[in-house]
Amino acid sequence: MSEIEVVRHYTRFTEESYGVDNGPVPLGSCTMKYNPRIATNYVNSEYLANIHPSLLKFETAQNILKLMYQLQEWLKEITGMDACTLQPPAGASGELTGVLIIKKYFQERGDTQRDEMLIPDSAHGSNPASSSMGGFKSVRIPSDEHGLVNLEALRASVSNKTAGLMLTNPNTLGLFEKNITEVTKILHENEAIVHYDGANLNGIIGIARPGDMGFDIVHLNLHKTFSAPHGGGGPGAGAVCVKKYLEDYLPGYIVSKDDNGRYFLKKMSKSIGDVYSTYGNLPGMIYAYIFILSYGSDIYKVAKYSTLNTNFFISLLKGVKGITLPYDEKTPRLHETVLSFKKLAEETGVTVEDVAKYLLDNGFYAPTIYFPLIVDEAFMIEFTETESYENIVKYAEVVKKAIEIAYTNPSELKQAPINTSVRRLDAVKANHPSTLKPSVKFGRK
Amino acid sequence: MSEIEVVRHYTRFTEESYGVDNGPVPLGSCTMKYNPRIATNYVNSEYLANIHPSLLKFETAQNILKLMYQLQEWLKEITGMDACTLQPPAGASGELTGVLIIKKYFQERGDTQRDEMLIPDSAHGSNPASSSMGGFKSVRIPSDEHGLVNLEALRASVSNKTAGLMLTNPNTLGLFEKNITEVTKILHENEAIVHYDGANLNGIIGIARPGDMGFDIVHLNLHKTFSAPHGGGGPGAGAVCVKKYLEDYLPGYIVSKDDNGRYFLKKMSKSIGDVYSTYGNLPGMIYAYIFILSYGSDIYKVAKYSTLNTNFFISLLKGVKGITLPYDEKTPRLHETVLSFKKLAEETGVTVEDVAKYLLDNGFYAPTIYFPLIVDEAFMIEFTETESYENIVKYAEVVKKAIEIAYTNPSELKQAPINTSVRRLDAVKANHPSTLKPSVKFGRK
């Protein structure tokens, strides 16, 4: 194709797409915030684009190594940990990294019977999936009536087969695990390891640190909390930070500084190996680096305003028919919240999916729905610090309007969306073996 | 406003705009072609963005001066002229430059009674406007029955009061002035000067040169023929090239090369002065420079395919009810053509404007309408070399569809457009003194 044809083809595609640059993308636990263009510009500059990874290996690209070193240092300070690797190319890769560190740690100790990973029922699906990839059995820990880890159940589950616990805090309900020091103590008393899922760090960054709560491993998503773009599903960028006693297990190369101020790459002695072919996603690191510089110690503002925004939204929907806020209504949610549309579904037949599609019709991206699994007709929403007052107010109004329609003319919502480039798609046809079509080539052989 | 709010505001604005990146913009005489992104990238690079014009004045920015020098040389070769200035910031500025050169030339010769500028009736409006800005009276030369300059009328108009003739060739009808050497001879015999309006150079570039036709002055639009973007109405970039005997009159600084290969800026001895505060629009020059490098001596392909595309379009509409091709039907049009929708208007009441609005409804930008003035219900269309076969076919189909509707249900076309972000706008209200509103501040004082 000629250049102009390609440009038009993809320009049209972008016009049928929707990102943070178009409006709120308030997906819970996904932390879709503004991706600063100043960073985009450096990422795309030839200064960075033309750096072959061997320049890092030769250690001639001292400036890049220094940038990575600084970032490691800052992430340590933010998380309260002692060492970091920047190799994981995404959050889930960071989870796997944590899981394998746990595995190797116990193997090195000869503690080989520890094959269970404890995971709360409100956890992201990637936690049990990562646990499985590390060869662990996932043991589900139920939530208590406050939506928090059930301490009794936790105590009952912990044994000498327990390798670790994977936890996000604030949890996916937006609730802070206030007994967190007790939780980590229970694990530590049993010599098990606690892994922090960084998906929700945005709600507490600069306010509290996983390291201070007793976590041993922390994985971060540079493309969530630290403003790297999500790119419609990647590339992301991860980081894993650990307490001193796990430092030697980190994968990849750690950037270190010698006595002459020269930066060099260090392979750790008990390293789990590599989780990526190179040193990590440098573009994501650049975003994180610029993001941190832009805030400095004011970084608490990120948690402050993301939490403010989400609680403001909750207040706007307080008392609206058909919606409930499961678990302690009075407790502020940290940066995200889960509402239940169960009553609405029961009373009108309109599901939370119908509401989501109606939001699309009004030019807004929908929140995460049907997750976490412990809430029926879950509507999991997170407004980051980069969302505006006006949009949050409008968003709440559209939700209220949807509910009004649900109670007056429910079939209208079943039709949604009508303003998008296609209407509701046939998932059965898409997934059925007889009609499946994952490429133009499929079925032609 | 916060950055994300600004980004969303303008992202939305772009989505309510339409450029070559979205589809054909076949405005006659406007030469809206693909603007290569490779050039955009250099234009935006800090290499160029951070160059203060004083670096050119100090002559330390030798690389930029060299680039400008090369461009001058290439434009000379393309136009068949002897010297060029890159100072004019747009096409109309190039016209004014030509007009003032003519004025100063005769003034220097003491030939001060020459106050008439001959301009064909098919000319762009900017020609007479520029002529007036130079203090000349515009004398209209009628077209003959072939749509070309009426030689008899021309001879009758030329006198010792004639300073010059402004002409575009091919003319705005897309017809090549085949008597051009006769035309320039008539002027030259009368010691007058002939100015070439470069708006239509795209139709003959690499095939024939204004210099070889007898033109004395040529103005070029780098943002038309040479692929610099139009930017929704600028910045453009112009250039004016002249024959040797007018070199000393050029405005601005001419980049010259000394014996040591060093580039320097030269102010011409009889210069008309400056038509811009600096040395011209460097970004536009970069586009032109890259454009010429990309083609080299294959640049004739630009004329070949733009002309092919437009004649192909004419063929697709041949014999369609309501449309005529005024003037010699069999003569191929060079890169643009003017169709008349007069019959359609008479038979159905549907105007060419209605058809234009219907084109918008079908995702296409409309051609120039109601120009040139010598054709009733003019539909002036130009497909550049960067337009695709598929789009030209589709475009013709939409026009045919419009005509079909005009003959069956004309009121439907009067409603167009209905798919755009606003419907047909109230020009009376917009322009009426009592409702005029050119700013939010207007009427508040």
Next chain:
Amino acid sequence: MKYHPWIPNDNEELLNIMLKTIGINNWDELFTSIPEEIKLKKKLKIGAERPLNTIELEKHMKEVVRAQNIVDLERVFSGGPVAPHFVPQVTTYLINRGEFLTAYTPYQAEISQGLLKALYEYQSLMAILYDIEIVNAGMYDGGTALAEASLLSIRIKKNKKIAISSTLFEEYKSVIKTYLYGQNATLIEYDFDKDTGEITGETIEKIKNEKPSGVIIDYPSNFGPIRKSTKELIEEVHKYGSLAITFSDPSSLPILTPPGELGSDIIVGEGQSLGLPMSGGGSLLGILGIKNDKELLRNLPGRLIGETVDADGKKGYMMILQTREQHIRREKATSNITTATTLNAIAVAINVLLYGEKGLKTRAEKILENTKMLKQALEKNGIEASYKKALHFKNISYKIDDPFTEGREIIEKYKIIPFTPYQNYAISSATEVHNNEDISLFSEAIGGVLRK
């Protein structure tokens, strides 16, 4: 390269289909109307002669641009019509989106509402900044905007004379002169007190005697001084029946009484100072506005966007008062201007929104503060600013014997660009991009070469 990547139909198959539809056998037949004797017989010697592919182009361009060492923005102190100003990357991104970059002038309003709204906002933001009711959608640059303002004055007042401040940038004077030459009009310069930069009795006398159609007033002066007597001057101009054309650097306005409030009939400015790249001097943005007056409006050059409603009564925007323009009015048009500087106008509006009212004010204060430091740096090295007793904003001019030679020496030795050189003087500027260290470096460089 057999097929050119920028020509979609450049292949034998399509070519043949299209020729067949047209009814000819060979593409040469398309050009039979061109007489054989003027057809090109040779290959043009342009570019590298053979076409370059994209990889080759990139290599070549890198060589060309790299030949020039990058000069950081903050190392530039050159003044004049263009100065170093900060360009937010986000603005560059937005104006380079294809829907804006590759659009035509929005003749077809219904499909161009975004572009029209962006321009309308530009007009409105500038109207607020200058405190005037009408600002057009942009001129080429400050110089041509001044020239067009002069022609506008002459159209109204008929006397073919324009008076200009002696402290206007030479570049502007030259452009005005060129445009006035077309109208056989003359340029008169008026002067100021050498120390304070304020108007004097002679200034008034000149205007009174000459009765020019328009008087161009630079406020702040192009040479820096913020003249306290500007309001008085405008009153005098009006007293003798001339139009007051005030040229103001828009970056200064958030901390000054705006020219509209001072009574200007016409306002002019150069938008580059609101954050356009310098790019070797192009492209720029001429700001041109008028007070709400029928005569002025009827004679205003350039595009104007206005608000209206569509067929459904919904708010919409379109180009207005096009009867002033060349494509309608031809030889009687208010100007020949066609392609102006839309994209730069939008960029400036974006920057203004990014800064906000407070941000713009802080920025102007920083420029004022930096200019003060710059003046001190010059004084420290024994160099006296012209109008030394005045308060300078952004630009400072001073005498130097051989600014070209001395400037080149500074560039060579200190890797800073200290000023814009003129015949026997120089203009330096300080802006929001500089900090104390930068200005110290400037001082050192000036001291090293120019100290008196």
Next chain:
Amino acid sequence: MKYHPWIPNDNEELLNIMLKTIGINNWDELFTSIPEEIKLKKKLKIGAERPLNTIELEKHMKEVVRAQNIVDLERVFSGGPVAPHFVPQVTTYLINRGEFLTAYTPYQAEISQGLLKALYEYQSLMAILYDIEIVNAGMYDGGTALAEASLLSIRIKKNKKIAISSTLFEEYKSVIKTYLYGQNATLIEYDFDKDTGEITGETIEKIKNEKPSGVIIDYPSNFGPIRKSTKELIEEVHKYGSLAITFSDPSSLPILTPPGELGSDIIVGEGQSLGLPMSGGGSLLGILGIKNDKELLRNLPGRLIGETVDADGKKGYMMILQTREQHIRREKATSNITTATTLNAIAVAINVLLYGEKGLKTRAEKILENTKMLKQALEKNGIEASYKKALHFKNISYKIDDPFTEGREIIEKYKIIPFTPYQNYAISSATEVHNNEDISLFSEAIGGVLRK
């Protein structure tokens, strides 16, 4: 900086309105659920501690990136998982348009059709290139894609053994090993004829004896050789009940029999060679595809986009077979992968369309030709390529005593990056960005430091 430009609500007025709506007096009250003892009591020492404004950020970043001299693409000859390839500017522009760049994974299909179509086209283009029916929407990189292909094989064949070619990049071996460690699975290496790079009796013997779940075959070899015996190897692999996992550099495929046609069950590749920037090694693109087999499909990791229809019967696209994925299937998911590399997949698809079929073939031929010249350059300097009798594509490995020291010397002296250093060998690569002159320079540099 009192108000942060990236926080729209960061001002007292809005803060107070919002707090009031929530019903609290102070923003601290939002965080009362965090026990006091674990709340941060100190200011974090990060960044420059104080916030930097945009101008300061730009200055800082320029210093940081400028510390590194630019290395032109064509001066890079390092091989390995990442190599110098040409990135069209138009692609960079398109994938950086905000609607793509700032989008989430397209869970809400109706508002994300453009993104979904772009990914569907990527899947289809790769399926054509590899001649296989199903390709997913992208993995992190070639290494993790190989690792996931290994796990996929084990899920199907159950034997916790994977055989890999000894010529796989070390980086890939390390990643596969890490993933296999999680499953307590083992890695077996098989070898080739030292001269020709073709399989031998021993190669077959090993596979026959070990019966691994999957056999990873590099074709062309990561060390360069285009093995003629690849088809034979795949047949042997199938004979002993293993799955054939073929890793192919997609840039080579336009001139080779594609791995699908050779009978591969799973195909893997690294998309960087189709024109992604090197960016210090990230981000990359893992290509992963399978033949149309129910078991393979049910066990495929990663996102998959499929065609379907909407409520009006209009064609549309959505993510399919999500029941394989972690957010639905949790501990039984086929992988934990969530955020993959959508944007890079789209970039690669754009590049493929820009090149077209012919362009891609020309490009592959140029790489082959340049590799030949590179090999000659090495030979000329007395350096023998491993598998010297084979025909190499893109990569060439060779023994060096101390590649780190010698490589640094070459970088220092010749300003080229000659190879990627490994313990006692090096890998160089030639691609479409190089021309004769570049390779002559390479030869000179190698000769100057390494000549034997």
